[in-house]
Amino acid sequence: MADPFAELLLRLRKDAGRTQEQQAAAINAVSGRDTMTRREISRYEKFENVPTDHTLEHIAAAYGVSFEDLKREAKAARARKRKECASEEEDQEDVKRRTLLGGAAIGVSAAAEPWGRLALALSKGSKTDAPSAAALVNRAAELHIQELNLSARRLQHTVESHLDAITAALPRAGEHERALTIAAGETAALAGWVAWDLGETNKADAYYKVTSECASAAGHPPLRALALTYASYGAPTPKEKLRLLSQAAQDVRGHGNATAAAWVLGRHAEEAAALGDDTGALRALDRARFAYDFADHTSEQAWVRFVTPYRMDSLALTVYGQLGRSELTAAATTAVERLGDGLPDGGVVVLGDLASALLRGGDIDQGVYVTRQFAAASQAKPNTMGKERTRTIATWLPDNEQELADHLRQFAS
Numbered sequence: 001m002a003d004p005f006a007e008l009l010l011r012l013r014k015d016a017g018r019t020q021e022q023q024a025a026a027i028n029a030v031s032g033r034d035t036m037t038r039r040e041i042s043r044y045e046k047f048e049n050v051p052t053d054h055t056l057e058h059i060a061a062a063y064g065v066s067f068e069d070l071k072r073e074a075k076a077a078r079a080r081k082r083k084e085c086a087s088e089e090e091d092q093e094d095v096k097r098r099t100l101l102g103g104a105a106i107g108v109s110a111a112a113e114p115w116g117r118l119a120l121a122l123s124k125g126s127k128t129d130a131p132s133a134a135a136l137v138n139r140a141a142e143l144h145i146q147e148l149n150l151s152a153r154r155l156q157h158t159v160e161s162h163l164d165a166i167t168a169a170l171p172r173a174g175e176h177e178r179a180l181t182i183a184a185g186e187t188a189a190l191a192g193w194v195a196w197d198l199g200e201t202n203k204a205d206a207y208y209k210v211t212s213e214c215a216s217a218a219g220h221p222p223l224r225a226l227a228l229t230y231a232s233y234g235a236p237t238p239k240e241k242l243r244l245l246s247q248a249a250q251d252v253r254g255h256g257n258a259t260a261a262a263w264v265l266g267r268h269a270e271e272a273a274a275l276g277d278d279t280g281a282l283r284a285l286d287r288a289r290f291a292y293d294f295a296d297h298t299s300e301q302a303w304v305r306f307v308t309p310y311r312m313d314s315l316a317l318t319v320y321g322q323l324g325r326s327e328l329t330a331a332a333t334t335a336v337e338r339l340g341d342g343l344p345d346g347g348v349v350v351l352g353d354l355a356s357a358l359l360r361g362g363d364i365d366q367g368v369y370v371t372r373q374f375a376a377a378s379q380a381k382p383n384t385m386g387k388e389r390t391r392t393i394a395t396w397l398p399d400n401e402q403e404l405a406d407h408l409r410q411f412a413s
Contacts (some may be wrong), residue, residue, distance in 0.1 A: 321357025
């Protein structure tokens with residue numbers, strides 16, 4: 001007869017509707033490392049090995065169950081393994097524990113897509129422990145930084161696996177429900193952003209919708225601002241883009257939202273500039289910079305960590321380039337100096353916006369030079385905005401740079 005702990009791990013995986021490979025990926029998504037394999041999951045379920053406590057933390061988070069409960073069961077399993085005398089019949093305590101933990105993944109496989117599972121989980125409630133909740137929240141924040149140096153294709157599976165892990169935990173969230181709901185919304189918004197970058201617009205809309213549901217459930221308006229601002233990139237008309245951004249600006253008013261406000265206002269400036277609204281664009285850009293002077297992108301909303309000084313440089317470059325403003329020269333100098341000799345995370349975005357701004361502003365030779373730098377950097381350090389910027393730049397290249405334009409379009413596809 002199989003060991004009760006091995007059976008417990010097998011039951012949890014099956015209740016979650018995952019293969020062994022998918023479970024390994026879910027654990028890696030929580031831990032942030034690609035160290036778990038299908039083979040190791042198989043060894044656990046055959047009782048050839050018992051996970052360490054460190055690994056158990058990640059397993060608990062991936063299933064949304066109590067780490068302390070799993071730790072206690074693993075300790076008992078190790079004792080049985082040492083004695084090599086597993087009982088033919090389970091005692092009543094084993095039955096109780098398996099019944100308790102076996103129902104932990106309620107609802108995980110009740111819907112076909114991650115946003116559907118999340119929406120289902122929002123209607124439930126129970127308990128999970130502090131270490132598991134903290135691991136899930138922290139991982140959600142880390143993913144928003146990874147978008148600066150990972151392509152959408154590489155990031156998508158990791159983000160959706162993490163969303164599944166939080167979804168599994170939500171029915172047992174207890175006192176951590178609000179924090180996990182916010183983390184779920186942050187992860188769903190990033191999943192939508194990645195889906196949009198991959199051209200999966202319906203999927204992106206579904207993720208943004210459930211992000212807004214998370215914002216309502218948690219009573220946390222800045223989370224809705226995240227969804228609205230991401231959604232503004234794919235809105236069908238300039239008027240709709242500005243409407244979404246105006247609503248987002250209302251959601252990030254108040255203390256503790258300076259970085260989020262700077263990003264939303266910067267996006268508003270970009271879209272106003274695209275419409276040729278000099279006054280509106282410059283006013284929004286000034287407000288964005290003023291807000292950023294009071295911001296700390298490392299300690300406010302978890303998702304604002306991608307709004308680095310480099311990102312603010314790129315917003316200014318876009319606005320000045322689209323409006324043909326003389327301030328572009330000074331902004332370009334500041335951006336290049338901040339980049340330095342290396343290429344920091346977020347640097348590809350700056351190079352792309354600088355190339356586009358120079359080409360639009362009529363500085364063709366310098367624009368082509370920076371475009372070549374951008375093309376090389378995009379391949380070396382992909383990010384979730386690479387495709388969009390690449391297409392835009394290709395349209396502004398002169399006719400004698402058709403080979404470079406074709407290269408960029410091919411990369412974007």
